[in-house]
Amino acid sequence: MKLKKYAVIGIMMALLVIVGCDNKGNDKNDKDKVKVTNVKRDISTEEIAKYNEYSKLSDVPNSEEWNTFFMEIKKEEFLNETGNIKNISEVPTFTENLDSSINLIGEYIKEITDIMQKSPKMEAIDKNAENLINSLVEEQKVLTEINDYFEKGDYKADKLAKVGELNDKYKVVLQNRQENHKIFANSLHEIAQIINQKMENQLQKDGKTAKLNILKFVNSVNEFGKTAFGKNNLNFDENEVKTLEEANNNVQNAYKVVSEITLENAKKENISESDFKKIKESSKTLSENMQKMVAGVKNQNIQDVVMSASNILSAKTDLENVFNLLMVQK
Missing domain, CATH: 1.20.120 (Four Helix Bundle (Hemerythrin (Met), subunit A))
Structure with missing residues (x-):
């Protein structure tokens, strides 16, 4: 398939x-x-x-x-x-x-x-x-x-x-x-x-700060996904909304660090300009749409939830496709 x-x-x-x-x-x-x-x-x-x-x-x-x-x-x-x-x-x-x-x-x-x-x-x-x-x-x-x-x-x-x-x-x-x-x-x-823990330890040991920060962002995105999409229904109670907001805050904090990575620093860790742009674009899409999804959940706007969730899953795939290849590079 x-x-x-x-x-x-x-x-x-x-x-x-x-x-x-x-x-x-x-x-x-x-x-x-x-x-x-x-x-x-x-x-x-x-x-x-x-x-x-x-x-x-x-x-x-x-x-x-x-x-x-x-x-x-x-x-x-x-x-x-x-x-x-x-x-x-x-x-x-x-x-x-x-x-x-x-x-x-x-x-x-x-x-x-x-x-x-x-x-x-x-x-x-x-x-x-x-x-x-x-x-x-x-x-x-x-x-x-x-x-x-x-x-x-x-x-x-x-x-x-x-x-x-x-x-x-x-x-x-x-x-x-x-x-x-x-x-x-x-x-x-x-x-x-x-x-991810194994990768994080190795990146810290090698001093690869850019890749380490991207990894932390990927992990925060995965945690958000587990919270947002790990349910068998679309109903979020008060505690679940709080958990979703916390997961989103973690994503936004991790995104801020990723957004500050420069092309110059990325190239020092063998991240090409093409991959750098893909990471920047997909991470921005994830950050923006996670904000929109949380707002949609809080406002009970199912259309916003569905559309932002679709964008999240698509951008998550794009980010992981690039990042997984970077992780096997020396």
């Missing part, structure tokens, strides 16, 4: 739909989930490379391609004005979204599997990836069952009687996939913290 710039609009719509789902029925799976424990503290260069590949995939469900992902069957879409059941050809958007969702899951399973099977083995992360794959497989099975129900015309024979059962079945596998994805993402976050 060719990854596009991250966009949050699709995931925001998905969160609005699932906000009412509860966690019942999933306790039996908890024993099989490696959460974020026993991650070793010494990370090799090869493990960092594998982590980077995993990291690129962790935000795929937030990508532009997934913004029309299947969520539920709506009975009213299959009834005409007189209450008669439509032919499947009369509901093209439904079938297109369903087919696309099945294909996207298949591609995602393959991509995660390819990375998981690579060396070196990373026990906790690989296990979390395996659990995510298993939940994606189950989700794909239910989506295929829904597809067959309509393609074979069973929905006409039973007059849509099975729709409620299929919707309930899909809610369970969707929630399980989302839980496993969150565990997977959290384990990657812990690895990132270990890697």
Whole structure:
């Protein structure tokens, strides 16, 4: 799959739909989930490379391609004005979204599997990836069952009687996939913290102040992202708003230092003029849009939240693409 710039609009719509789902029925799976424990503290260069590949995939469900992902069957879409059941050809958007969702899951399973099977083995992360794959497989099975129900015309024979059962079945596998994805993402976050600490120590030792300050900014951006996008809904209570404001303040403080880095000092640390400009542009975009997102949350302006969040995820990708390459340079 060719990854596009991250966009949050699709995931925001998905969160609005699932906000009412509860966690019942999933306790039996908890024993099989490696959460974020026993991650070793010494990370090799090869493990960092594998982590980077995993990291690129962790935000795929937030990508532009997934913004029309299947969520539920709506009975009213299959009834005409007189209450008669439509032919499947009369509901093209439904079938297109369903087919696309099945294909996207298949591609995602393959991509995660390819990375998981690579060396070196990373026990906790690989296990979390395996659990995510298993939940994606189950989700794909239910989506295929829904597809067959309509393609074979069973929905006409039973007059849509099975729709409620299929919707309930899909809610369970969707929630399980989302839980496993969150565990997977959290384990990657812990690895990132270990890697960043290792990088920070080395940069301090080498006296590379510019790269060190950029790293601190990247870390503050990641902490903001964890606070802002780590929820299963768009509702922020008073304490969460305070946490978001604190995370934003940390970003702004780190950005001020990055904004003062000169091209001359950057070049001393083998940062090219091209990369310097990209870092300046993406960091400015992040700083401005995080301010806007916090304001949107406080004012309950969902449009501002969605648009600024989309810009944040896009700029975050741009910044990390440049920064990750800088970190492997001598």
